[in-house]
Amino acid sequence: MINNFPFEKFMGYQKKILKTIEKTFKDKKIIVLEAPTGSGKSPIALAVAKYFKNAYIVTSQKLLQDQYVNNFNLVELKGKSNYMCGMRPIPANLAKCKGCFYPCQYRKALNDAIKSDITILNYHVALMQHRINEEPRNILICDECHNIEDVFMSMVEFKINLEKLASMKIKTSIPDTNDMEKLKKWLNGDLLVQIEKELNILEEKDSDSQDDLMKIDYLSNLYSKISNFLISSEKWVYCDNEKSFKPLKIKSFTKRLFEMSKNKILLMSATVLNPDSFLESIGLNDRSDVAYIPVPSTFPKENRKISLAYCNVNLKYTNLKQGIKDLNSNIEKILNKHIGEKGVIHTTNYNIAKNIQDNFFLEDRLLFPTPKTRFITLDQHINSKKDTVLVSPSMTEGVDLKDDLSRFQIICKIPYPFLGDKQITERKKIDPDWYIWKTCISLVQSYGRSIRSESDHAKTYILDESFKWFVKINAHMLPKWFFEAIEY
Numbered sequence: 001m002i003n004n005f006p007f008e009k010f011m012g013y014q015k016k017i018l019k020t021i022e023k024t025f026k027d028k029k030i031i032v033l034e035a036p037t038g039s040g041k042s043p044i045a046l047a048v049a050k051y052f053k054n055a056y057i058v059t060s061q062k063l064l065q066d067q068y069v070n071n072f073n074l075v076e077l078k079g080k081s082n083y084m085c086g087m088r089p090i091p092a093n094l095a096k097c098k099g100c101f102y103p104c105q106y107r108k109a110l111n112d113a114i115k116s117d118i119t120i121l122n123y124h125v126a127l128m129q130h131r132i133n134e135e136p137r138n139i140l141i142c143d144e145c146h147n148i149e150d151v152f153m154s155m156v157e158f159k160i161n162l163e164k165l166a167s168m169k170i171k172t173s174i175p176d177t178n179d180m181e182k183l184k185k186w187l188n189g190d191l192l193v194q195i196e197k198e199l200n201i202l203e204e205k206d207s208d209s210q211d212d213l214m215k216i217d218y219l220s221n222l223y224s225k226i227s228n229f230l231i232s233s234e235k236w237v238y239c240d241n242e243k244s245f246k247p248l249k250i251k252s253f254t255k256r257l258f259e260m261s262k263n264k265i266l267l268m269s270a271t272v273l274n275p276d277s278f279l280e281s282i283g284l285n286d287r288s289d290v291a292y293i294p295v296p297s298t299f300p301k302e303n304r305k306i307s308l309a310y311c312n313v314n315l316k317y318t319n320l321k322q323g324i325k326d327l328n329s330n331i332e333k334i335l336n337k338h339i340g341e342k343g344v345i346h347t348t349n350y351n352i353a354k355n356i357q358d359n360f361f362l363e364d365r366l367l368f369p370t371p372k373t374r375f376i377t378l379d380q381h382i383n384s385k386k387d388t389v390l391v392s393p394s395m396t397e398g399v400d401l402k403d404d405l406s407r408f409q410i411i412c413k414i415p416y417p418f419l420g421d422k423q424i425t426e427r428k429k430i431d432p433d434w435y436i437w438k439t440c441i442s443l444v445q446s447y448g449r450s451i452r453s454e455s456d457h458a459k460t461y462i463l464d465e466s467f468k469w470f471v472k473i474n475a476h477m478l479p480k481w482f483f484e485a486i487e488y
């Protein structure tokens, strides 16, 4: 395996990891590799893929997918909407491909992906593209594997948007009940029938208008999600507030992902944290054929200190007014200590971000990305010569704030998943460990945003007063190298 490593020199534990993977795969089918940010997992994945001759490498983040393509010249397959149809001036996802053999961009990308020995793709394409599912490889490598559950969950859950449906001539109302059998009866007996009827009308019309094609795309997608739900073996919940249906677990859906492997599976992440919780989350309940390889951090703890000097903020509902006051006061002190340096403030939710924005409205170094402006504001932060600071709950993953892009970061609150979401409340009831595990992943991922290599350095401030208690009772869920950095 080490002979397939793409670089001349190994970094940190890379050589040791490859030797261990080669040895472990001799008698195990699945390896869970937990290696911290900066340990160079991508070249390891490539060496393993080459060793097994043919492979799929699946990622959840566009940034990571681009890195694989650019650094190793790999063939990638993106979602259909990224390619243009050759027959009409529309994206390929809106095209009627059935029976068409025109050599378009999309067909070429699909054929190249199937012919190539190593193909890089995202989880959505892996689940939706039938030809990929039908051609399993010797090894399936899943990068950022801690995201599999969230990604699959978002792919199968669905919302009923009555206004949008009415604009497509589908008039219905959701029964006023939480009884899943009654809701199923309505979905099957009324909504699906109406969607099918409207789809038939649109198909017969055979229109080229972008509007009609988008309607077909939306309705077919909703139809297939509802059908999936009606035959699903998982337990589902109906979230009344957002009119959405969500499964509690995703075991029956991930099966299809793992069938993309003929032989071996390598699951990689910086934050597996607890292999039992992780494997349970993706439905791999049989642990007999699974090996777990945790790798220590090579980053000096002096470069990534976690300060508790301002850890006295109580943001519980009953103390919110005082809590916000303390939060803003601490943030002000920390910002003053880091004048001339860029940083990031992880807020856990948009309410906290809004409170900070209201308090620091005169502080023009603070940038507040919204879900819509996330990438534009991130670019603004990267390109600005000023000591800008990102303030957001959405910078915890998929963002590389290396070196001077962030010399300090603030974690305002322990990032518990939102209990206003019925799916999360129900899931917590049946599996309390899962809830803590998700919180720890978010905490460690936030911590990892600003320290990206052995020579990088950034200070982390945690403000939530319950942090000391949290890490004490959940020590088994957090890596040793995280504890090493805490300055009590």
Ligand code: SF4
Pocket (backbone or CB within 6 Å): 084, 085, 086, 087, 088, 092, 095, 096, 097, 098, 100, 101, 102, 103, 104, 105, 106, 107
């Ligand atoms: S296969 Fe045909 S219909 Fe489909 S995207 Fe290509 S050219 Fe368009």
